Amino acid sequence: MSDRLHLLEQRLALLESEQAIRACMNRYMLLCDELGAGSPLDELAGLFTEHATWQGKGARYAKSFGGYQGREAIRAMFAGYMVEPAHFALNVHFLTSELIQVRGEAASGSWVMLQTSTFASGASHLNGARLSVQFARQAGQWRMAHFQTENLFSRPVTAWNSDAHLPVPGAAQ
Numbered sequence: 564m565s566d567r568l569h570l571l572e573q574r575l576a577l578l579e580s581e582q583a584i585r586a587c588m589n590r591y592m593l594l595c596d597e598l599g600a601g602s603p604l605d606e607l608a609g610l611f612t613e614h615a616t617w618q619g620k621g622a623r624y625a626k627s628f629g630g631y632q633g634r635e636a637i638r639a640m641f642a643g644y645m646v647e648p649a650h651f652a653l654n655v656h657f658l659t660s661e662l663i664q665v666r667g668e669a670a671s672g673s674w675v676m677l678q679t680s681t682f683a684s685g686a687s688h689l690n691g692a693r694l695s696v697q698f699a700r701q702a703g704q705w706r707m708a709h710f711q712t713e714n715l716f717s718r719p720v721t722a723w724n725s726d727a728h729l730p731v732p733g734a735a736q
Contacts, residue, residue, distance in 0.1 A: 580665045583705045584672055584698055591707070592656040592676075598641065599649035608638035612699050612708045620713035624692070628712070653681040653723060658694075670698040670705065676712070679723055687722055691715040 587610055594607045611617070617637045619628030631637045644650045660675040674694045681687040697709035 577665055580670065580700075580705065581663045584663050584665070584670055585661070587698070587705050587707065588658065588672065588674070588696070592658060596651075596654045596656055598644040598651060598654065600645050600647045602641075602645050604638060604642055604645060607641055608634050610707055611637050611710070612701055612706045615707055616709045616711075618709070618711045620695075620711050623714040623717060624712055648683045650683060651680055652683055652685070653679070653687075655679045668700045669708075670700075672696045672698065675715070681723060685722075687720045688717065689720050690717045 591607070591610050594602060594610075611634045613634050614632075615634055615637060616630065616632055617640065618630040619625045631640050655678070657677040657679075658674045659677075661672070662674075663672045664670060672694075673696070676690075676692045676694050678690040678692070679687070680690070692715055693713045695711045695713070696707055698705050699708040700706075
């Protein structure tokens with residue numbers, strides 16, 4: 564019976580770790596969606612380990628974003644977005660195709676991300692990227708140790724929101 568209980572405890576710990584990693588990524592995306600002068604920069608930086616890496620991968624993202632080594636460098640990169648008026652008038656990240664693998668005190672995750680943005684200038688952009696993230700548990704909390712984003716596609720688009728009628732069956736046209 565104790566072996567069975569031990570196996571159940573291991574399975575529960577794995578599920579709790581996966582959920583904590585998912586929550587870390589979701590919080591990161593929400594904070595990125597709301598980047599502005601009043602953003603909680605310390606909380607955002609705290610999602611990364613002290614010696615974390617944040618990296619744009621591939622020709623487009625390596626050139627546009629570059630890379631940052633260490634929590635303070637990552638914090639400074641995000642601080643550049645915290646201006647008035649906000650860099651993003653609208654920014655929404657969508658994550659899909661999630662895969663999380665936990666191995667003790669380390670883990671990896673991958674997602675496909677769709678980002679819809681409108682900038683303060685009024686221009687809008689659609690980006691698709693593959694995220695590859697290494698996590699480490701520090702002080703009982705899962706944090707990002709290596710965040711890598713690689714562009715899959717990118718293009719300017721017209722404005723996202725419109726007052727145009729939504730076609731709904733049975734609704735007055």
